[in-house]
Amino acid sequence: MEKENEQILSDISQINMREQLLVPNPNNREGYMKIKSFTPARLGLWRCGPRYKTQSILRFRADHAAAQDSVFSYVNPELIKVMQFIAIQTFCQSKDEYLTRPDLGRRFSKENEEKIKQQITGHPKIQLVVGDGLSSAAIEANIKEIIPSIKQGLNYYGLDCEKHIFVKYCRVGVMDQVGEITDADVVCMLIGERPGLATAQSMSAYIAYRPTMGMPEMRRTVVSNIHAQGIPPVEAGAYISELLYKMLNYKKSGLDLKAVENGN
Amino acid sequence: MESAVLSVGIDIGTSTTQLVLTRLTIQNKASSFSVPSIVISKKEIIYQSGIIFTPLLDGYTIDYSRIAQFVSQEYLKAGIDRQTIQMGAIIITGETARKENAERVIQTLSHDAGDFVVATAGPDLEGILAAKGAGAGKYSKEKKVPVINLDIGGGTTNLAALDGDQVLDTACFDVGGRLIRINPTSLEVSYIAPKIKHLIHQLNLGLLEGSVLQSAEQLNPIIDVLVHVLENSVGIGERNPFFDLFITNHDFSKLNPSLIRSITFSGGVADCMAQDDPQNPFGYGDIGLLLGRKLRESLIFEHKTVVHSRETIRATVVGAGSYSVTVSGSTISYTQNVLPIRNIPVLHLAVENAKLDTDRLAARIKNQLEIFRIHGVLSNVAIYITGLNSPSFAQLQSCARGIRLGAEELIKKGVPLIVVTNEDVAKALGHSLFTYLPRKYPYVCIDRIRAASGDYIDIGEPVAHTAVLPVSVKTLLFN
Numbered sequence: 056m057e058k059e060n061e062q063i064l065s066d067i068s069q070i071n072m073r074e075q076l077l078v079p080n081p082n083n084r085e086g087y088m089k090i091k092s093f094t095p096a097r098l099g100l101w102r103c104g105p106r107y108k109t110q111s112i113l114r115f116r117a118d119h120a121a122a123q124d125s126v127f128s129y130v131n132p133e134l135i136k137v138m139q140f141i142a143i144q145t146f147c148q149s150k151d152e153y154l155t156r157p158d159l160g161r162r163f164s165k166e167n168e169e170k171i172k173q174q175i176t177g178h179p180k181i182q183l184v185v186g187d188g189l190s191s192a193a194i195e196a197n198i199k200e201i202i203p204s205i206k207q208g209l210n211y212y213g214l215d216c217e218k219h220i221f222v223k224y225c226r227v228g229v230m231d232q233v234g235e236i237t238d239a240d241v242v243c244m245l246i247g248e249r250p251g252l253a254t255a256q257s258m259s260a261y262i263a264y265r266p267t268m269g270m271p272e273m274r275r276t277v278v279s280n281i282h283a284q285g286i287p288p289v290e291a292g293a294y295i296s297e298l299l300y301k302m303l304n305y306k307k308s309g310l311d312l313k314a315v316e317n318g319n
Numbered sequence: 320m321e322s323a324v325l326s327v328g329i330d331i332g333t334s335t336t337q338l339v340l341t342r343l344t345i346q347n348k349a350s351s352f353s354v355p356s357i358v359i360s361k362k363e364i365i366y367q368s369g370i371i372f373t374p375l376l377d378g379y380t381i382d383y384s385r386i387a388q389f390v391s392q393e394y395l396k397a398g399i400d401r402q403t404i405q406m407g408a409i410i411i412t413g414e415t416a417r418k419e420n421a422e423r424v425i426q427t428l429s430h431d432a433g434d435f436v437v438a439t440a441g442p443d444l445e446g447i448l449a450a451k452g453a454g455a456g457k458y459s460k461e462k463k464v465p466v467i468n469l470d471i472g473g474g475t476t477n478l479a480a481l482d483g484d485q486v487l488d489t490a491c492f493d494v495g496g497r498l499i500r501i502n503p504t505s506l507e508v509s510y511i512a513p514k515i516k517h518l519i520h521q522l523n524l525g526l527l528e529g530s531v532l533q534s535a536e537q538l539n540p541i542i543d544v545l546v547h548v549l550e551n552s553v554g555i556g557e558r559n560p561f562f563d564l565f566i567t568n569h570d571f572s573k574l575n576p577s578l579i580r581s582i583t584f585s586g587g588v589a590d591c592m593a594q595d596d597p598q599n600p601f602g603y604g605d606i607g608l609l610l611g612r613k614l615r616e617s618l619i620f621e622h623k624t625v626v627h628s629r630e631t632i633r634a635t636v637v638g639a640g641s642y643s644v645t646v647s648g649s650t651i652s653y654t655q656n657v658l659p660i661r662n663i664p665v666l667h668l669a670v671e672n673a674k675l676d677t678d679r680l681a682a683r684i685k686n687q688l689e690i691f692r693i694h695g696v697l698s699n700v701a702i703y704i705t706g707l708n709s710p711s712f713a714q715l716q717s718c719a720r721g722i723r724l725g726a727e728e729l730i731k732k733g734v735p736l737i738v739v740t741n742e743d744v745a746k747a748l749g750h751s752l753f754t755y756l757p758r759k760y761p762y763v764c765i766d767r768i769r770a771a772s773g774d775y776i777d778i779g780e781p782v783a784h785t786a787v788l789p790v791s792v793k794t795l796l797f798n
Contacts, residue, residue: 086463086464089463090463199711199712200712203712204712204715204747204750207747207750207751207754208746208747208750210750210753210754211652211750211753211754277353278353278354279353280353283708283709284709286354286743287708287709287742287743287747289710289711289712289715289744290650290743290744290745290746290747291354292747293650293746293747293749293750294354294650294746297746317784
């Protein structure tokens with residue numbers, strides 16, 4: 056304890072909680088650590104009277120703040136430039152509007168439509184769309200790893216994709232409008248997931264064969280939990296490339312794709 | 320989606336041979352909107368054979384035709400067509416593994432017994448399979464405590480310490496029920512194992528093959544030493560001066576067994592322990608019953624929690640049938656027509672993402688490949704990489720290129736490139752390998768496998784209706 060007090064911890068969230076047990080003199084430390092290894096839940100925090108310890112409260116608030124930050128922050132414009140994304144924006148004008156008006160986050164203007172049409176011609180087989188969604192941190196953490204992995208996987212199946220779109224204030228439904236205006240066979244949207252207290256960096260992929268505005272949700276195939284502690288982004292990219300290949304093959308997605316696969 | 324697979328386990332032991340058939344249920348545990356997570360969710364024994372004496376032609380050779388006949392007859396009795404047996408394992412153990420044709424016998428049988436039946440041998444693996452077959456792993460998982468199983472057979476005691484599915488350590492001692500054989504009626508000693516002869520000499524007991532016993536008590540000093548050695552083996556009491564004499568290959572070296580409180584017993588002697596004072600202590604013509612009784616009175620029962628085991632004499636064969644084959648991760652990559660792959664030695668490389676460097680990795684692989692060059696000929700290996708914990712795309716490329724360069728000599732020979740990982744990266748790594756390998760080069764890349772250098776690996780064709788491959792990580796040790 057003495058030694059710890061002498062050092063300065065600049066960021067409480069640097070502590071790996073899975074390796075931290077605050078219970079003093081546990082009867083079976085190894086057993087407790089093993090249980091903790093199975094879950095990101097905050098186990099073994101101990102207490103002071105009926106309350107949490109200060110450290111636990113500070114950590115909880117730090118994680119909550121990180122989750123909020125990932126919602127209210129923006130994807131670094133530098134990243135959008137480096138990745139050569141075609142950047143557009145939905146009808147939303149602010150984070151507040153984005154959060155309170157989901158309908159506006161699903162569509163974009165004629166102007167933005169034109170921007171896409173100018174750069175994407177000759178209906179692509181596969182169109183990638185990246186959206187900030189509810190976590191910009193998720194996009195910043197994963198996008199540079201997953202896109203090359205998807206492309207490498209597509210190469211294995213004799214396919215490719217290029218010219219990716221980035222959507223600010225993005226909700227999943229945007230992919231349907233992108234599908235209609237690009238006439239792409241398959242649209243794959245990579246979007247930041249609603250952050251939790253365990254991680255703010257989780258991303259999902261929503262993929263659909265020839266999506267159309269107003270189509271039923273069952274036509275989307277979802278790969279969720281993409282982050283370093285979940286499905287590693289490179290592995291998720293490889294898996295997504297196979298899904299894209301299958302969708303082009305079967306001309307189906309979502310539950311319809313499941314049905315064909317299970318029927319085989 | 321659930322699918323059932325039929326698995327066979329065959330144990331060709333020092334004294335007995337037996338067979339079990341197990342139905343394994345393979346299931347996708349993930350919801351239908353996530354990446355599949357396919358596991359073996361249920362294991363049911365559907366048939367147990369009788370127990371026969373292991374057929375020998377003479378002191379040095381196993382009678383293959385009688386073993387093959389035994390297997391066919393048991394399949395017939397079980398009403399099972401061998402075409403329907405998709406996986407399983409044969410384990411050859413103890414004295415029988417030392418016979419001249421041991422390796423040939425199990426390799427042939429593994430091809431004849433079913434689709435993907437793997438050949439295994441070695442005291443450590445035997446101990447692990449017995450422990451799992453006895454239910455020690457299941458108990459450990461449920462109670463979240465480590466367990467040591469002692470599988471006490473005719474010739475050896477195989478110990479394995481398990482923590483859930485994970486093997487902590489293994490040990491093996493030449494302590495068993497048939498080390499001395501005695502005629503149940505005449506009490507004439509017909510056989511004494513070499514190490515026991517040495518012990519008798521040291522203790523000045525004057526007991527020889529051909530001697531007639533006055534009473535069972537005469538053997539007490541010997542049994543006491545054997546029990547003492549087993550107490551020592553799990554960390555109880557002062558070292559017996561004969562402890563080292565009875566070690567087969569090694570005792571526990573990676574852990575302190577005195578810290579593990581739960582014990583299970585399996586093997587023939589475990590059955591003997593359960594018998595209340597039998598009429599004739601030599602009813603089985605050996606010292607099994609005496610050893611069993613003394614063990615029951617031993618310090619092991621005083622110092623440890625002895626847990627009831629699910630299987631005793633059949634633990635090893637049940638282990639072989641149910642626990643020798645696992646499944647790979649469900650996001651993997653392989654080319655057509657490379658499977659199955661059998662008896663490939665494992666070359667283990669631990670890497671760190673941050674330090675991944677193509678040239679260094681290639682050099683390490685080349686260096687280690689030399690171990691597998693026998694008489695100038697390089698055999699194929701499975702390159703087993705651990706530490707790829709969510710690598711970046713660039714790190715993954717370094718790794719794939721490193722493997723490609725390091726395995727240059729294997730690739731020139733045209734043998735399939737076999738890459739195995741522990742972490743969930745095989746599909747991405749496989750796609751990367753595809754990029755750097757010559758066009759249409761055969762390869763297989765699978766993940767979620769635990770192995771170590773010295774192990775062998777078998778990889779089968781995909782399990783019906785799933786994307787996973789059956790995999791067996793095993794040892795192949797013939798003395």
